[in-house]
Amino acid sequence: MKAILSLIKKDYRIFFHDRPAMSMTFIVPAVLIFLFGSIFGGSSSTPTGINIAFINNSKSKIANKLESVLDTTQAFKLIKEYTNDEGKVVKFDTNSVKDYVRKGNASAALVIPEDAFTDTSTGLRLKFYYDPKNEIEMQTIQGLMQQTIMSQMPNIFMASMQHREETMLGKNKGMKFNRKIASVVSEYYGIDTSKILNWTKFSFSDSLVADSASNKNNFFKDLLDLEKVQLVGKNINNPNATRSVGGWAVMFLLFTITAASTSLFDENKSGVVVRILSAPVSRVQILWGKYLYNISLGCIQLSVLFLTGYIFFNIDIFSNLLNLIIIIISSAAACTAFGMLLAAFCKTSAQANGLGTFLILTMSAIGGAWFPTFILPQFIQVLSKGTIVYWSVEGFLQVLWRNANTVEILPYAGVLLGITAVVNLISILQFKKGNIF
Amino acid sequence: MIEIKNITKKFHSVTALDNVSLEIKDQEFFGLLGPNGAGKSTLMNLLIGYLNADEGEINIDNERVKKDNLSVRTKIGMVPQTIALYDDLSAFENLEIFGSFYGIKKNLLRAVIAENLNKVQLFDRRKDKVKNFSGGMKRRLNIAASLLHDPQILLCDEPTVGVDPQSRNAIFDYLIQLNEEGKTIVYTTHYMEEAERLCSRIAIIDFGKIIAEGTLEKLIEKLPYEQTILINKNHSTEDKIELFKSFGSLLNEQEKYELKPFDHLKLSDFFKSMEENGISYQSIDLHKPTLEALFLQLTGRRLRD
Numbered sequence: 001m002k003a004i005l006s007l008i009k010k011d012y013r014i015f016f017h018d019r020p021a022m023s024m025t026f027i028v029p030a031v032l033i034f035l036f037g038s039i040f041g042g043s044s045s046t047p048t049g050i051n052i053a054f055i056n057n058s059k060s061k062i063a064n065k066l067e068s069v070l071d072t073t074q075a076f077k078l079i080k081e082y083t084n085d086e087g088k089v090v091k092f093d094t095n096s097v098k099d100y101v102r103k104g105n106a107s108a109a110l111v112i113p114e115d116a117f118t119d120t121s122t123g124l125r126l127k128f129y130y131d132p133k134n135e136i137e138m139q140t141i142q143g144l145m146q147q148t149i150m151s152q153m154p155n156i157f158m159a160s161m162q163h164r165e166e167t168m169l170g171k172n173k174g175m176k177f178n179r180k181i182a183s184v185v186s187e188y189y190g191i192d193t194s195k196i197l198n199w200t201k202f203s204f205s206d207s208l209v210a211d212s213a214s215n216k217n218n219f220f221k222d223l224l225d226l227e228k229v230q231l232v233g234k235n236i237n238n239p240n241a242t243r244s245v246g247g248w249a250v251m252f253l254l255f256t257i258t259a260a261s262t263s264l265f266d267e268n269k270s271g272v273v274v275r276i277l278s279a280p281v282s283r284v285q286i287l288w289g290k291y292l293y294n295i296s297l298g299c300i301q302l303s304v305l306f307l308t309g310y311i312f313f314n315i316d317i318f319s320n321l322l323n324l325i326i327i328i329i330s331s332a333a334a335c336t337a338f339g340m341l342l343a344a345f346c347k348t349s350a351q352a353n354g355l356g357t358f359l360i361l362t363m364s365a366i367g368g369a370w371f372p373t374f375i376l377p378q379f380i381q382v383l384s385k386g387t388i389v390y391w392s393v394e395g396f397l398q399v400l401w402r403n404a405n406t407v408e409i410l411p412y413a414g415v416l417l418g419i420t421a422v423v424n425l426i427s428i429l430q431f432k433k434g435n436i437f
Numbered sequence: 438m439i440e441i442k443n444i445t446k447k448f449h450s451v452t453a454l455d456n457v458s459l460e461i462k463d464q465e466f467f468g469l470l471g472p473n474g475a476g477k478s479t480l481m482n483l484l485i486g487y488l489n490a491d492e493g494e495i496n497i498d499n500e501r502v503k504k505d506n507l508s509v510r511t512k513i514g515m516v517p518q519t520i521a522l523y524d525d526l527s528a529f530e531n532l533e534i535f536g537s538f539y540g541i542k543k544n545l546l547r548a549v550i551a552e553n554l555n556k557v558q559l560f561d562r563r564k565d566k567v568k569n570f571s572g573g574m575k576r577r578l579n580i581a582a583s584l585l586h587d588p589q590i591l592l593c594d595e596p597t598v599g600v601d602p603q604s605r606n607a608i609f610d611y612l613i614q615l616n617e618e619g620k621t622i623v624y625t626t627h628y629m630e631e632a633e634r635l636c637s638r639i640a641i642i643d644f645g646k647i648i649a650e651g652t653l654e655k656l657i658e659k660l661p662y663e664q665t666i667l668i669n670k671n672h673s674t675e676d677k678i679e680l681f682k683s684f685g686s687l688l689n690e691q692e693k694y695e696l697k698p699f700d701h702l703k704l705s706d707f708f709k710s711m712e713e714n715g716i717s718y719q720s721i722d723l724h725k726p727t728l729e730a731l732f733l734q735l736t737g738r739r740l741r742d
Contacts, residue, residue, distance in 0.1 A: 271521030275582065278485040278515035278592075279538035280507035 020354020246396025573604025
């Protein structure tokens, strides 16, 4: 027994001295549990602050009330203005709002048309323009949108009936009509008349958000005519595969490049670096060699992965090939910079691989490689924009999903190359300061 | 010629080399002998320009050796202490890679590789992955990789560590042959037997300082005695340690006592005393002193301590 205890103690001692193993055992799972918990459980399971472009062309009170309800709903953030080509901030019209969605600035737009609700209407007519670049995101947005609108429909319906009654019969006749209806209902259903009259006392000034869930009813669903128009991705061969290929490809690219970059440690340990440096080769040349090798390896790996997507899932990689190549090169450069940063700051291969795995999994989780970023908490959505994965995934979506042209993908390539430049600068300074070889 | 002038190299607060000066002539087989951590590898790393010295300078044929002078490196071949090869590649592929850094044309390089593989008796195994080689084969390939550009100087940093005696002898023979063909060889080791066997001139280094330098004979002459007395351990000698110590400093080895006699000792007095104490002459042997004895004399420590 003593021997077994000694053996257990020995293993714990080794384990607590192995930082990468400790990180993989505790820190990585803890961070991922936090992320998944934030998404699928935790204090709130409903996403908040989803950007929706919005126009209200209707002058009806119902439309205005719906706008104010959507304005105060935490799930959505209504965007009503945009900056036009002249740099001026202007309100959306139908064409500009569609362009806004097409360009990927928002995943959906809700338009309340001029004739959304008239005195002769029996329901509310709305237009919903959307870009299903991410299926989960779009299903969630549509679900939340319908839930929010439908929850208001009973009140809207009752209010509209009152409004129509007043318009057609006048206020006194209308009240008389209500009392008669109430007494008939009371007679046959045994409900107190005053209670029934209270139900009819709806006004557009009342809070319409009160009892949303309880009033959901199929009957009311007929009152809403939500016309959905898909703006992007209608002709995509395999939407699911096209949407997900970029994220997975970037994650595996990061793993590959990290391993390739940290091979510097193994080469140094084995004495190969000393041997190479005893030849007419400088340290800078070694770093350049490693850097260009990693970029080319990254480009080859991404190309192979996209080609695999083409062969097995019919993903269209050829109709926008030039722009795909631009994003591939930008992503490979950024991932290589990440790998070299690890090599510059870590002291051993094990440390670099442990930290690399942690960062790659975290970046993939928050950067949109595994699931859409909109379901993450707001502060993590902000953080995600600082990751290589986010900009790579968005870049690939621009090319493959949105068929964006070179000008449209430049911001994505630009950010990736910007990250590359900054990270490389930091790495170079650290390589000069440190003593990797 | 290699000129090492007043070299000092520090790593933080540790002085690895302290004002070291040496001259190594062309075609010399020069040994750098010292215990682990004495500064041998640091000096090797300075000789290839892997490190820059804090003070002093190194010149090879009047050309300064430093980190940013790449041209001087074509004169040097480096055999690192570790087996600096790619395990998953074949012997031939490894040599192709390392040869390519010297700008040798492809066809010529292939011929040079074949020639060097033949010399280290690995040509038949050229397509095998290095990871399948024995320790001795890897060491031989390690040397071959340093000779592809036909350097005039070969720096060997403990090139026989972990090698079986047979392979070690093969490596020694090859290095001697290279030296006879005209190459200057600088050989570091902490095995005095290796230095004694191979090197025409030896520098002994300890704590970053050269504490003795010269040919083997000149170094041994520095000892205050001409012979070491070896006494076999047996029933008649085991309890006589104090007696032995009265004649000199005693090393208690596994099977023998090694006695370094005091300055004034007359061997006749020693043998007479042994006889009086019942120790037979057959238990005693006289040997020429080794570098180990010199190191002990100079530092008070043994080379392998």
